[in-house]
Amino acid sequence: MEFESIPGVGEKTAKSLSKLDGAERALAAGDVATLARAPGLTEGRAAAIARGAIRRRHDDDGGFLATDRAREVYRDVLALLRDRTVTTYAAKRLETFFPTASASRIEEVREFAETAVERDPDADVLAALDGVEPLESASGIRVRERCLATADAERYAAAKDAFPELSVEVVEDARGLSELARSYATVVALDEAFAGVDVEGDVRVRPDAAEHPDEIVPERVLAFFAQNRARIHAAADVHEVASLDAPCDLDSLRDALSRLDDDGTIVGDDELDRLVNAVDDADAAASTAESVANDHLRDAIRERDVTIEGTDFLSLVEQGARVDSLLSRELEDQYADAVATARDHLVESLSLRPEEADIATRVFTDDPSFPVGYDEEMLARLRTELKTGRDRRAVRLKRELAADLSDLRDPVNEMVTDALELDVELAVSRFARDFDCAFPAFVADGSDAESADDDGDGFRIDGGRSPLLDVPFDAVDPVDYGVSGVTLLSGVNSGGKTSTLDLVALVVVLAHMGLPVPAERVELERFSELHYYAKSQGTLDAGAFESTLRDFRELVDGETNRLVLVDELESITEPGASAKIIAGILEALDDQATTAVFVSHLADEIREAATFGVAVDGIEAVGLADGELVVNRSPVKDHLARSTPELIVEKLAGEDASGFYDRLLEKF
Template sequence: MQFEDIPGVGPKTAAALEELDDAERALKDGDVAALSRSPEISDGRATAVARGVIRKRHNDDSNFLATRRAREIYQDVLALLRDRAITEYATKRLATLYPTASSTRIEEARAFVTAATTTEIPIDDTIQETLSGVEPLTTPTISRIRDRCIATSDPERYAKADDVFPEVSVEVVEDTRELAELARSYSTVIALDERFAGIDIEGDVQIHPDAIDTPNKIVPERVLQYFATNRDRILAAVKVHEQTNLDPPCSVSKLRDVLKKVDTDGTVVGDAELTRLTTAVADLDAAVSTAESVANDRLREAIQQRDVTIEGTDFLSLVEQGARVDSLFGRELNDEYDSAVAAAREHLIEAIELRPSEADFAERAFPTDPTFPVEHESSVISRLRTELTTARDRKAAQRKREVADELTTLQQPVQKLVRAVLELDVERAIAKFAHDFECTMPTFIDDTEIPDQTGNTNRDTPDTAADSPQSEINSSSEAKHITDSDGSLIRGFNISGGRSPLLDVEFSAVEAIDYRVSGVTLLSGVNSGGKTSTLDLVALIAILAHMGLPVPADNVRLERFSELHYYAKTQGTLDAGAFESTLRDFRELADGASNRLVLVDELESITEPGASAKIVAGILEALEDQSATAVFVSHLADEIREAADFSVAVDGIEAVGLEDGELIVNRSPIKGRLARSTPELIVEKLADSDGSESQFYHRLLQKF
């Protein structure tokens, strides 16, 4: 893969990707966590790169989120999804989901989501604790290995080996003599050249021409440390596999058994002979010291219990012959000395479990000639230490290779096993989102559903979700109608039972709304009646649908929009400069692509009401000409309709009354109705109880 071919990836990021071990796999899988392991790539950058790969795959150059408010709603969507992820991997991976106009990308995401929401994934807390222990596997850095080196006489091969084996010394040798010198300095020398085969060199010299292609055989510590470092993550992933219906790519019982052979520091455990040799080397000095004590304690006791008498003539004769006191000691206590030394040798053999082939060292470790106190022969013990250490290292190397061979065959399956669990968490988060917010998959209106000149469509199933009669829809062009002759949706959106999870109340308390729009529509309603919340819901559903995700509604049909333009309410009247900038934004909107969704919240607040109505009317005319779907929230619906050169549809969020000073509101917009204002409702309430002679409130009510 040419990294710079990815949209948004320049030379610096491409170079950082080159340094990653599994960049291509991470890019293909959207593994943001793996991409962000590079110190040169932040989480945000990694997400952008992963999206770039998706965009390249689908030839997707769309910019669906066209305004800041649209992007804010998208971030809210991501937050809802991420709150349901357990692993950091899933939290990052979910960010690769983005809204788009690309039909192939949407369908790809929908397929993934459908699999996630139809698979029996536990979305309760049963696997949450286990999932929290699963993380992407890491490749640990191996410390410098000083007991072996790699040798070659080929400079080119030297360069390759030096690159492949950074933890081992790589040396250039010219001849057998230099190879022999290395063998005296290292426990093991791995020669890469076949020309050294068959040469008799003292030391452990191994000929491995294929060493560069089989690095784990030369440095088994790599795979051992890999599994030691990732042990807890692997075992957590295994447990998740056992708790779910995931099919593991390897035998989990075999995996557990092999993992038991590696300690947390990467050393091989569980081999009796290696344990014996390791313990023998570690305990040798203490065992020798104790053996000396055993011998000396026995002799001391024997001496204390014996009365030794030497006649003067015998003593004089021994001295004249040059005998030492040891000789006198040996003559009198020879048997006791032999017994004491035998006990010392036996203790040494038993203490460090010497094999018969090693017991000879114990025999020679203590002098045969009587002496007191008994002391070991240091040269013999030194030799024994060397023998045990060499045997230990040889056995450790053998076991490392054997266990590493077993683990190497499991390395790729384990990576798949862990990635499957991490992806399960991504799916689980989506499934939990769909469950928590009672979501359903939306239906997109295909291009084939747009009527031909006769008004016929090739749609098989009519949309039965439309609630209002066609006569309520005001539009200037038949081709732009939301419905055809049977009342079915052909443009815009139709939301049935939609509930927004973005409101600051429990989701169960959110009132469901129905709303459908095509063409250009004004949305009227009382203050605090839910107009802005309705826009937020429409934006939320559009974003989720174009991400390929389920939406919080009973039923949704919508057009595949090219862009979402959502303009939030402006706080206060704009100054001249800001007003001009806003008009420039809408000029670009008017000149843009067709089939966009435009949501605008009280644009009239940008300037004086009279001018605002004319400006909004002009914008609506441009959007109508483009076949855009637009909802403009406004308190100036009458004024805008008067200023517009086409019949503008008006919907209303009705307040049906007042109770204890609080509005009673029907949150679902009513098609073709201008909502009554809060003042009108208050005047009406007062008029109902107005018994005055002047009928003041009745006269006020007639002004509305």
């Protein structure tokens, strides 16, 4: 794939994507978690790239949301969905869902959503999701007890790039390898020429090292699993609680993880623990053994009857007198016992094997001396032998565990991604349940259903309730409304005209995202664009007025089968001029295959100014109760709604017999 062909992807980002395994699959699936593992990409940037790739695949130009208010409604929809996610991944992943005119994209998301709404957003599942995050690549790994060796300059450069975790050394012959083997626990020779060379130490000839990086640097795999341990455990828990089919055996996975510490070291191996402790405790054990030997010898001297009194003997020793001959002559057995005690203590305290104990016995010499001391050089040799044994065992165990975990890496990636995608599905399910949603039916020019409205196109909403209102959703009155062609919507102030437009926009945005809508039943055509113009805040000055007219000039020359929603356009200028301008705009829209709803208090004036029969619907107030309007929220077709002043005058006329209010009422 040419990554730079994706909208918003430049040369640098394309290069990052080229380094990512499975980039094309991730782009096709909208897999934000995988894309975010590309060098330098955040989840937010990954979501934008996935969105661009989806648009390209479905030939979507991104122009469905044609106005600021339409884009605000989409952002409100996303906010409602994101509020129902647990993971930050799911919140970002939802940004790959967008309203579009592309039938293929709408159907693609709808198939996803139809599966999603069947998911049960169980509280235990949501709790398990709380610990799931996209897996991170391990970094900053440095291995000091192992090196690579080669005599070839090109191979040296390639090894430096392929294995930044290891030192790469240049050697000329077997002697050079031998020297390296004395400094490193393991030397990996990259040249075939070194095969069969007999060198003391752990030297491995691996010309194929670059093809098996996990065997050469098992720390890579271990660091990855150690760093992501909590996330992997959380994803495994999600699969169990949600009864998802896991891509690997979870018990085997947990067993493998239990052998790995948080810093990537091996745990649970008794022999390795013994060697680690022996290395750490060698100095302290030697010092303690030395004290044990001297205490033993002091006691023997005090109790021994020799030519000179024991107390005098000790006094001489403390004055630095030579006592080796005295020890050899008078206390040979006691000195041998003291040294044997020291050796036994050192071997036992470090839990040394027989081959290691041979070196330990030489830490304390047979030559008589007092105080008894240990040989620093031999102790260093013992420590070196223990370190070498520790490092070799650790490497072997790392290789074994890395081999097990390497086989699990792809399944684990899949498992975590599936858990994260479950959160996306559950967000859609929770949205559908919270707002009593149903899937809309798209009609093609009225041929796929009885009608969206009387003329068979536009939209028809039954029992729609907007979750965007500042009241509890259960308290929202359901609205039935359908429009085909160009329509004026009249109604009393605060009767719900703007809320009705918001509901229509919300339903249309969700439907064109492929998602369920908050209504009992919805039918609509597949619109090419949504133009929603919010109410202007006061009369516009000349420049702003001219700019607004230019917007509508472009509108009437644009795509066909659009949905246009306009809220009180008359507020942009004087009422008389507004009615004429709106009538002209409606005439132009009527010449196109456009569905339009214009909210206006000038419905009568606009209808008179128009050259065609403009449909007028009304949100009717049925009366006043305790000073508050009682409103039927569902617009009445072909009905000009009465104004609030008319209702108030009518109420007063019924309460007063003077005739004054009756005469006023006749003016309406």
